[in-house]
Amino acid sequence: MIDLDLLDDDQRVAATAPRGPVCILAGAGTGKTRTITYRIAHLIDQGHTSPNRVLAVTFTSRAAGEMRDRLRTMGIGGVQARTFHAAALRQLRYFWPQVAGDLPWRLLDNKFPLVARAAHSAGLSSNKETVRDLLGEIEWAKATLITPETYADKVDDYHRTPPVEAKKVGEVFRMYEDAKTSSEGMLLDFDDLLLHVAGALENAPAVAEEFRSQYRTFLVDEYQDVTPLQQRVLEAWLGERDDLTVVGDANQTIYSFTGATPNYLLNFSRTYPNATVVKLQRDYRSTPEITHLANTVIGQAKGRVAGTRLELQGMREHGPQPTFNAYDDEPTEAREVAGKILSLLNEGVPAREIAVLYRINAQSAAFEQALADAGILYQVRGGEGFFKRPEIREAINSLISVARRTDPGESPVAVARAAFAPLGLTPTEPQGAQARERWQTLGALVDLIEQIERSGEASTLNDVLASLQRRAESKQPPSVDGVTLASLHAAKGLEWDAVFLVGLVENTLPISHAVKAGDEQIEEERRLFYVGVTRARIHLHLSWALARQEGGNKSRKRSRFLDGIAPELEVEKSPERLKRAKSCRVCGFPLDTPAEKSLGRHEDCELGYNEDVFFALKQWRLSESKQFGQPAFMVFTDATLMSIAEAMPRNATELLDISGIGPAKVDNYGEGVLEVLNRFR
Structure with a gap:
C-alpha cells in the first residue's frame, strides 16, 4: 500500500x-x-x-x-x-514490418546535409545559419502538421516570419522530404x-x-x-x-x-x-517572497492563458526579499553579480546551487569574464562558453587574417565590424533565428573589442587579438560544482538556491523580434521571465544595465515586465548624464571645468579612500601584470582596487569580504596587496 x-x-x-x-x-x-x-x-x-x-x-x-x-x-x-x-x-521498430513489409528504413541522425543540398538546389545560400533556420522551419511545419505543399499558404495564419521567402521554404521542404526516399529504403527523421x-x-x-x-x-x-x-x-x-x-x-x-x-x-x-x-498551487520550492513576486509578474499577463493562471502559495519559511539593481553598464553589472556570488559562497551556499540566467547566449560573455576574474568556477549550460562558439572562433580567425596583411590603419572596432560583415554582422538584425543568434554573438564580440580599446588595454589590432587570446585562456574550465550560466529556455525544469536574473532591459526581455511581432509573442516573453523567477528557492536578484559598455550612453530602459514591480533606482533617474569619462567618479554627475576633468572628480567631492594607497596599488598591479604577461584588469579591476583602498583590510579574511575578491585571488595576490597596504598604516 x-x-x-x-x-x-x-x-x-x-x-x-x-x-x-x-x-x-x-x-x-x-x-x-x-x-x-x-x-x-x-x-x-x-x-x-x-x-x-x-x-x-x-x-x-x-x-x-x-x-x-x-x-x-x-x-x-x-x-x-x-x-x-x-x-x-520503440513502437515503430516493432510495427514496421506490419506497415511497410520489407522496405528498409533507418533513423536520420543528421538532417543538415540534406537540407543544405535542398537549399542549394533552390538557389538559396547553404551557409550554416541559413540551413539551420530552414531546418528549424521544416521542424516547426512538421510539428504543426503543415506539408510542403501548404506551407506558403499556412505560414501567415500562424503570424510566423519565415527566414526566407515562404515559397522558397516550401520548395526546400519538398526537396528535403523527397531526398529521404531512395531505392535503398527510407530515411526517417524524429518527426517522421x-x-x-x-x-x-x-x-x-x-x-x-x-x-x-x-x-x-x-x-x-x-x-x-x-x-x-x-x-x-x-x-x-x-x-x-x-x-x-x-x-x-x-x-x-x-x-x-x-x-x-x-x-x-x-x-x-x-x-x-x-x-x-x-x-x-502550494509551492514547496520557493520562499513566500519569491512566490509573491512570481504571482505579481504573471498577474500582469494578458490573453487567454492569463485566465488560467495559478496563484502560487509559498510553503517554505520566509527568506530575503528579491533585490532589484540597475547598473551603469554591462561590465559593472557582471562584476557586481560576481561580487554577490562571492558573498553567497562565503555564506556557505554551494556554487552548484547558484545560477546566472539571461535571455540570449550572447549575454554570457561579460559574466564568464567577471566570474573568471573573481576566481569563481562556472559551467555554461545548454551551450558552449563564449570563446568556444564556432562563430566566435571564425570571427577571431578572420581578424587574424586581416592582421597578417598590412596595417589596416583603422581602429580595431571598425576593422572588426568590416571583417564580421560577411560572417553575419549585418547593419540590421536579421529574421532567421540562427542568423539572429549569430548576429547577436558577433555584436557581443565587437562590444568586447570596443571595451578593450576604450580601457586603453590595447590600441592596435594585434594588441586586441592578444587580449582576446588572454581572455579566452583565463576562463575556468567547466565544473559540475561551478556556478551555472544558462539561458532562460535552458533553465526550464531546473532550480537553484540562488538565481541572478540579468540583462532585464527592453529589446532583450522582451526580445526585439517579439516586440515587433506583437502582443502574443510579448506575452510568451513574460512567461519566460516568470519561469526565470520561479527557478529560485531562496535568493533572487534581478538586475539590468543602462549602457552596454563602460562610459557608454545610458539610454537603455528596464524591461516593461518590471513596471509596477521594481522601484525606480537612483542610477536610473538621470539617464541624460554624460558618459563616465566626463563624470565625477565620486558622485557620477558631470564635470564642468578642465581642472575637475583632469582630477576626475569635483573638488568638493571627497574620495572614500586614500589616493596615494590607490596609486600604490595600481603600481603594484602593473608590476604583477607585466611579470605574468597578462592585462592589468585580470589582476584586479580599478573598482576592486578602490574598494581595497577604502576598506584597508588587514588579513586574508578581510580581503575576502571585498566584492570581486575570491579565494583564488587571495591565494595569488593577497600577500602582495597586504604588503602594499602595510606601508600606509
Missing part, C-alpha cells in the same frame, strides 16, 4: 481521482512529479491497471528517468516512462517517427488493436508544450478511450516557436466534459 498521507490535500485529490480523464494544473514547485508517480502507483494499487499497461510521456529523458526511479523506490517496476520520440521509435506511428494506428486496424490491448493508461507531463503532431499521436494511442492524465501549467508555455501550444491543456475540460480538474 502506498502512503497517501505524504501528499497534501490537492495532490491527494489528483492522485486518487477516478480512472478516466484527469487534468492536473500544476504550478512551479508544486510537486507535480510526486503527484504523477503517486497517481500511477494508486491506479496500480487499486487494480485499475498494471505496470506494463502504463505509458507515461515526458519531454526530456532526464524527467523520464526521474519518474522511473521514483516508481522503483515505491516498489513499482515495468512502467514505460519515455519521451514522445523514444516511445514512437511520430507521423508514421500515428499513421499506422490510424490506418492499420490490426496494429491499433495490438497496441491498444497492450497500453491502457496514459500520462502526459508538460502538456502545455504539446505540438499538434504529438497530440495526433496521443489521440491515436488512445483511440476511443479516455484513461488519460495530463499535467501542465499554461503560465510556463515558452516553446511556441517549436510549434508547441497550450490549447490542448486549456481545452481539456471541453474535450472531456467529465474530466477531473485539480489545481496544485
Whole structure:
C-alpha cells in the first residue's frame, strides 16, 4: 500500500481521482512529479491497471528517468516512462514490418546535409545559419502538421516570419522530404517517427488493436508544450478511450516557436466534459517572497492563458526579499553579480546551487569574464562558453587574417565590424533565428573589442587579438560544482538556491523580434521571465544595465515586465548624464571645468579612500601584470582596487569580504596587496 498521507490535500485529490480523464494544473514547485508517480502507483494499487499497461510521456529523458526511479523506490517496476520520440521509435521498430513489409528504413541522425543540398538546389545560400533556420522551419511545419505543399499558404495564419521567402521554404521542404526516399529504403527523421506511428494506428486496424490491448493508461507531463503532431499521436494511442492524465501549467508555455501550444491543456475540460480538474498551487520550492513576486509578474499577463493562471502559495519559511539593481553598464553589472556570488559562497551556499540566467547566449560573455576574474568556477549550460562558439572562433580567425596583411590603419572596432560583415554582422538584425543568434554573438564580440580599446588595454589590432587570446585562456574550465550560466529556455525544469536574473532591459526581455511581432509573442516573453523567477528557492536578484559598455550612453530602459514591480533606482533617474569619462567618479554627475576633468572628480567631492594607497596599488598591479604577461584588469579591476583602498583590510579574511575578491585571488595576490597596504598604516 502506498502512503497517501505524504501528499497534501490537492495532490491527494489528483492522485486518487477516478480512472478516466484527469487534468492536473500544476504550478512551479508544486510537486507535480510526486503527484504523477503517486497517481500511477494508486491506479496500480487499486487494480485499475498494471505496470506494463502504463505509458507515461515526458519531454526530456532526464524527467523520464526521474519518474522511473521514483516508481522503483515505491516498489513499482515495468512502467514505460519515455519521451514522445523514444516511445514512437520503440513502437515503430516493432510495427514496421506490419506497415511497410520489407522496405528498409533507418533513423536520420543528421538532417543538415540534406537540407543544405535542398537549399542549394533552390538557389538559396547553404551557409550554416541559413540551413539551420530552414531546418528549424521544416521542424516547426512538421510539428504543426503543415506539408510542403501548404506551407506558403499556412505560414501567415500562424503570424510566423519565415527566414526566407515562404515559397522558397516550401520548395526546400519538398526537396528535403523527397531526398529521404531512395531505392535503398527510407530515411526517417524524429518527426517522421511520430507521423508514421500515428499513421499506422490510424490506418492499420490490426496494429491499433495490438497496441491498444497492450497500453491502457496514459500520462502526459508538460502538456502545455504539446505540438499538434504529438497530440495526433496521443489521440491515436488512445483511440476511443479516455484513461488519460495530463499535467501542465499554461503560465510556463515558452516553446511556441517549436510549434508547441497550450490549447490542448486549456481545452481539456471541453474535450472531456467529465474530466477531473485539480489545481496544485502550494509551492514547496520557493520562499513566500519569491512566490509573491512570481504571482505579481504573471498577474500582469494578458490573453487567454492569463485566465488560467495559478496563484502560487509559498510553503517554505520566509527568506530575503528579491533585490532589484540597475547598473551603469554591462561590465559593472557582471562584476557586481560576481561580487554577490562571492558573498553567497562565503555564506556557505554551494556554487552548484547558484545560477546566472539571461535571455540570449550572447549575454554570457561579460559574466564568464567577471566570474573568471573573481576566481569563481562556472559551467555554461545548454551551450558552449563564449570563446568556444564556432562563430566566435571564425570571427577571431578572420581578424587574424586581416592582421597578417598590412596595417589596416583603422581602429580595431571598425576593422572588426568590416571583417564580421560577411560572417553575419549585418547593419540590421536579421529574421532567421540562427542568423539572429549569430548576429547577436558577433555584436557581443565587437562590444568586447570596443571595451578593450576604450580601457586603453590595447590600441592596435594585434594588441586586441592578444587580449582576446588572454581572455579566452583565463576562463575556468567547466565544473559540475561551478556556478551555472544558462539561458532562460535552458533553465526550464531546473532550480537553484540562488538565481541572478540579468540583462532585464527592453529589446532583450522582451526580445526585439517579439516586440515587433506583437502582443502574443510579448506575452510568451513574460512567461519566460516568470519561469526565470520561479527557478529560485531562496535568493533572487534581478538586475539590468543602462549602457552596454563602460562610459557608454545610458539610454537603455528596464524591461516593461518590471513596471509596477521594481522601484525606480537612483542610477536610473538621470539617464541624460554624460558618459563616465566626463563624470565625477565620486558622485557620477558631470564635470564642468578642465581642472575637475583632469582630477576626475569635483573638488568638493571627497574620495572614500586614500589616493596615494590607490596609486600604490595600481603600481603594484602593473608590476604583477607585466611579470605574468597578462592585462592589468585580470589582476584586479580599478573598482576592486578602490574598494581595497577604502576598506584597508588587514588579513586574508578581510580581503575576502571585498566584492570581486575570491579565494583564488587571495591565494595569488593577497600577500602582495597586504604588503602594499602595510606601508600606509
